[in-house]
Amino acid sequence: MIFNGILSGFGKMQSRYVATVLGLFLIAAATPCSAHSFGIVYTLPLPFWLYAWAAVAALIASFVVLIYVDQVRLASPGTTxxxxxxxxxxxxxxxxxxxxxxxxxxxxxxxxxxxxxxxxxxxxxxxxxxxxxxxxxxxxxxxxxxxxxxxxxxxxxxxxxxxxxxxxxxxxxxxxxxxxxxxxxxxxxxxxxxxxxxxxxxxxxxxxxxxxxxxxxxxxxxxxxxxxxxxxxxxxxxxxxxxxxxxxxxxxxxxxxxxxxxxxxxxxRVPFSGVLTEPPRQVSLLVFVLFMLSSTAFDGLHETVVWKKLFWLDFYHGFLQYWTDPNPFVAYASMSRYYGYWQSICLILSPFLYFLVFAGFIAVGKLLTQSALTLKEILLKFTYTLLPIALVYHIAHYYTLVQTQGIKIVSLASDPFGWGSNWFGTADWLHRVFIPDTNSTWHIQLGLIIAGHIASVYFSHVVALRTLTTQRNAVLSQLPLLLLMLMFTVSGLWILSQPVGS
Structure with missing residues (x-):
């Protein structure tokens, strides 16, 4: 049991006292656990690993197809x-x-x-x-x-x-x-x-x-x-x-x-074709785009049971008990304060961590192709190719809020102050609570995540063809990015599949 470590710290206490205090602690700490973003307990129709492998296969297949399509047409800048x-x-x-x-x-x-x-x-x-x-x-x-x-x-x-x-x-x-x-x-x-x-x-x-x-x-x-x-x-x-x-x-x-x-x-213009326009000139805008990614991922991750266990159990038993107190009840106040610091630091550092990872994979691609471009130039050229991923992350995590709470704006527009007004005659509309079907929600999220990463793979390949001199170099440069996309896909789906808890 997860509280065996806690119980071991109370060996000198009387068993009845321990049971009473622990019981009160469990009652206070117990909260409902649900599949991420659903609000009710939801079990995936298939094991998660099957979804992960299917997503990986879809991305690899799309990359293979891109290699054999008309490379001249893809590489042509065309009109915007x-x-x-x-x-x-x-x-x-x-x-x-x-x-x-x-x-x-x-x-x-x-x-x-x-x-x-x-x-x-x-x-x-x-x-x-x-x-x-x-x-x-x-x-x-x-x-x-x-x-x-x-x-x-x-x-x-x-x-x-x-x-x-x-x-x-x-x-x-x-x-x-x-x-x-x-x-x-x-x-x-x-x-x-x-x-x-x-x-x-x-x-x-x-x-x-x-x-x-x-x-x-x-x-x-x-x-x-x-x-x-x-x-x-x-x-x-x-x-x-x-x-x-x-x-x-x-x-x-x-x-x-x-x-x-x-x-x-x-x-x-053709939808999404703006991704292939002139790239940004500032690294700061790349980090901004990466924060669009990392903030959404962090928003999902920080609510999960896995994330909270990492701090409240693993970190506490690993080293924080020596900084706070071996008694978890005494340590709770300090732990809560440290948890706030931990969460804030992780959020602030998230785009820079993503930047290091992204730059690392781009650097490997540069090494494979021996490109004469600087690492900064290549990073900026691929900046906008991350936008489809940021978009689908945003939609997958939050679109259910539009369905559930967003429709309430119709009634709130007639009574914005909550005074019982009815300015437009809609104050009594759409009061029924709308709960999206969990099975449909999961599969929509799955489709969005996969589609966004496939789009990013496509645009990255087009940028590579326009940037590098040969098709071989373009393909070589994309192998590290493909691996990064696979990591993003699996991790994004994993976060969405995790139960949440307090």
């Missing part, structure tokens, strides 16, 4: 899309002031989230801001960006606030300090890590969310005043960076007016 400046869609949007309406809704939604947080119901499920921000905005808008492109660049509410201030103080948006190029995307990464930390480890609620939105708004207002609108929203405001990366995979390539002259542009 077709300009559609003057098609009817653009004219229609201008005629009905669609973009202006979306901007107003975006800013209004931000202000409503703040207002409902301060003056609305304290229940997270009865307050508009929790469901709108965490589900509709972070999840729903992410998936919308995948189809409609970087619309957030045009309707970013913090950018709109900066524009309003600029109407009063015209020089405000130009900033007063030149943005240091050496910083690149590191500030955005730091804010992204802080945001995920708050999401995972801070006590959340409507009022706390409102406070955070006020603080983040103030940071953006001050940041634009310091470094200027252009550089702040390009390098620092992490939602802009996040949605811009997702939009790379969208079939609509939209650039707002500010970055493309008077008219801006709207361009149609």
């Amino acid at each position: 899309g077709r300009e559609i400046h003057h098609i009817a869609l653009v004219r229609l949007a201008k005629r009905f002031k669609l973009l202006g309406l979306l901007k107003a809704l975006s800013l209004g939604a931000l202000l409503l989230c703040i207002a409902t947080g301060f003056w609305g119901a304290s229940s997270p499920y009865g307050n508009f801001n929790m469901t709108f921000f965490w589900i509709v905005f972070l999840l729903g808008f992410s998936y919308g960006t995948l189809f409609f492109g970087d619309l957030f660049a045009a309707i970013n509410p913090w950018k709109l606030i900066a524009d309003v201030i600029a109407r009063i103080f015209p020089r405000y948006i130009h900033g007063c300090i030149r943005y240091p190029r050496i910083l690149a995307y590191w500030p955005a990464l730091a804010l992204y890590i802080a945001f995920i930390w708050l999401e995972l480890f801070s006590q959340s609620g409507p009022r706390r969310l409102a406070n955070l939105l006020v603080v983040y708004t103030a940071i953006n207002v001050l940041g634009v005043g310091l470094f200027g609108r252009k550089y702040w929203f390009k390098y620092v405001e992490f939602f802009s960076v996040f949605f811009r990366l997702i939009a790379i995979m969208a079939p609509i390539d939209y650039k707002p007016r500010e970055s493309c002259g008077e008219g801006g542009h709207l361009r149609l």
